Amino acid sequence: MNVEALKDLLYKIADDQLILGHRNSEWTGLGPLLEEDIAFSSMAQDKVGQSYAFYQLLEQLGEQKPDTIAFHRSAENFKNCQLVELPNQEYDFSLIRHFLFDKAELLRFELLSQSSYEPLALLSKKLLGEVRYHVMHADAFIKQLGSATEESILRLQTSLNEALPYALGIFEPSDLEMDIINDGIFAGEEALKERWIETVFTTISKTELNLADIDSITPIYGGRRGIHTEHLQPLLNEMTEVLNLDPSAEW
Amino acid sequence: MYGGGNVFETIKSVEIADEDPIKLYEFEERIDRGEKIEPRDWMPDLYRKQLIRMIEQHAHSEIIGALPEGTWITRAPGFRRKMALMAKVQDEVGHAQLLYSAAETLGKPREQMIIDLINGKSKYSNIFNYPAFTWADCSFISWLVDAGAIVNQLANAKGSYGPYCRALERICAEESFHLKYGHHCVIHLATGSPIQRKMMQEAVNRWWPPMMHFFGPADKISIHSETLMRWKVKMASNDAMRQQFLDMYVPKIWELGLTIPDPKMKKNEETGKWEYTEPDWEEFKRVINGDGPCNKERLAVRRIAEERGAWVRRALLNKKAEYVQPLA
Amino acid sequence: MESLDPRINRLKSKAEWDEEIQKSAMDQFETYEVFIQIRENRPYEHVGIMHAPNEEMALIFGKEQYSRRYTCTGIFVVRTDHVKITAFSENEENIYEHMDLNGIQDGGESFEIFHLKKRGKQHIHVGKVEAGDYEGALSVSANLYNIGTPVYNVWVVKTSDILSIPPEDKMIWDTLPEKKFRDAMAYKAGDKIKEFKERNQK
Secondary structure (H helix, E strand, C coil): HHHHHHHHHHHHHHHHHHHHHHHHHCCCCHHHCHHHHHHHHHHHHHHHHHHHHHHHHHCEEEEEEEHHHHCCCCCHCCCCHHHHHCCCCCCHHHHHHHHHHHHHHHHHHHHCCCCCCCCHHHHHHHHHHHHHHHHHHHHHHHHHHHCCCHHHHHHHHHHHHHHHHHHHHHHCCCHHHHHHHCCCCCCHHHHHHHHHHHHHHHHHHCCCCCCCCCCHHHCCCCCCHHCCCHHHHHHHHHCCHHHHHHHCCCC | CCCCCCCCCCCCCCCEEEEHHHHHEEEEHHCCCCCCCCCCCCHHHHHHHHHHHHHHHHHHHHHHHHHHHHHHHHHHHCHHHHHHHHHHHHHHHHHHHHHHHHHCCCCCCHHHHHHHHHHHCCCCHHHHHCCCHHHHHHHHHHHHHHHHHHHHHHHHHCCCCCHHHHHHHHHHHHHHHHHHHHHHHHHHCCCHHHHHHHHHHHHHHHHHHHHHEEEEECCCCCHHHHHHHHHHCCCCHHHHHHHHHHHHHHHHHHHCCCCCCCCCCEEECCCCCEEEECCCHHHHHHHHHHCCCCHHHHHHHHHHHHHHHHHHHHHHCCCCCCCCCCCC | CCCCHHHHHCCCCCCCCCCCCCCCCCCCCCEEEEECCCCCCCCEEEEEEHHHHHHHHHHHHHHHHHHHHHHHEEEEEEEEEHHHEECCCCCCCCHHCCCCCCCCCCCEEEEEEEECCCCCCCEEEEEEEEEECHHHHHHHHHHHHHCCCCCEEEEEEEEECCCCCCHHHHHEEEECCHHHCCCHCCCCCCCHHHHHHHHHHH
């Protein structure tokens, strides 16, 4: 098995989860309704916890400790897609991102449950329950807000249009994509994307929102190769601000 | 978490003397028997109003209390702190939800409670009107302010009103992790590198005066407070809770090599009571009435959150929705 | 407004308003009573309320609020105004004995019955009955479920008013067991304190 290909995959999954979990935690205490605040914060925690589990898999493969990987890399070494590093803006953008990303994540874990790398298959199976809830939540919100008022429909549509090109960056193929597929590690980004388009469409078609023809959209790539927007480094600086007061100390 | 310093001001209410004497007798009998009062029971007007105010203040304290620690949520150093702090602040929002629910069973809608908070009409635990300047401040709050809140909660959990007691039971179960986490953070700072130790000591120096205010001034002895104790609304005196807190936590603070910025702080071995410099109660009054470093910001943030989220609530609202008081 | 909280600064919001905040009457929605099953085969128990715009949201919210820290195997919700309640009994008396059980027993509609056995505790689901109306349901329940210690208070709900998690989604209760950071036991630091004291004594 091409271990580099495996690590490449694990890094991008873990980095996606860490950055998105971090972004979503910015809403804690500031949500539109207490009950929703609780739910959204819970899901943010889940994401960060999941990223930790994936960094642990990397550690078992010879990479450094999770804290080191997560808190001591600079932006160009992160493999998350650009979608997850974008600022939160208003709740409509955060909900749309949550919807687009988590639908892909659920499908990814379902596919990874068949991975030839057993620790990965096991972990993915374990996470299905949590991510299934995330999708349940996202579907409910998009379905309801997507058919509710002129205002909510307009807001979601605008966010959807803005997010889609970035969302396609989730599926940016790795340089080692063929090995990932041939070694049975993962069915590949193309396979994932196909399933994703279908399930996104299924939900959107129950609303007043329009889903543009995916083939007509130019994906925004780069994240998987360490090319990021101007938002990632400030995010990382903030995330590591306290740690960097004394990097050798135990916090 | 929640603070004492709950000022049991006299509420303009139906005079107890005007309440139905038989019903009042049966009500007090039930409490003496150790039975809980439930939402649909008869209760004196004063009991209802005082409880609404107390539970509501507790709920507000949780949601406002999420803000100083929330300040550091994106900057927590390392995975274990990050996940724990995310969980802790989320718990506080969860506790607010549980407590508002308990207050609602007494007849005040949640909309009104939120309005009263944001308009400055309702109070919340005063300690949250101070700024969390550093990670050490955040850790102080997570440990010692939580510890104070637990002293308060454990007392109130034996109160007479069913829904409030049940909410407190759930809350107390979650608090044990908060306290241990907070203590763990402070231990690491206090016994860590010179930079960490300095940061922690400075935080203790800043937060000690508000912490001494936490349980409120000595209770004024009055028929009013006597009644509230008899009705198991007020469960322990402010001084008693303060003493309990000092007894449990001052030794633990000193054990870490931290100093407390009060030269008089010591336990009188003969009386068993802690002696200290009397806190500045004028400052307490000033801050709790709006003139503290963060009052404006705390309320502004709540308002910002409500207004930014209004479009979501507006969109989801079913026009046929009607108000019904919750059951239990 | 300059805050110490970078999240708040990113909101770039104003901090002064000309008017006091207003809220419409149902801004926080209606409430739903939430019932949780802690383990398979245990009865569902009332735990509290959720504010939500509809059943679907109430269920989604309730799942996170009531199973964040404790495991669960089931949840259902019902709008508060769909819960019919009896009076309370006193002094160890059974409320069933104080009811006028005159409702329509035939009718084939399904109802769920909940009993409160002790003041201060919460209602527990005891089972289903078939009847024509709420009073009828109480009559049937009086024959079927009125066993053992006295019942203080009864709640009746139409089965059709209840929403629960569909069976195909039961896996949402599986979460990473390794959530040690939420466990108080994971925070032992006695060694650190001991070490610190020893260092200072030198």
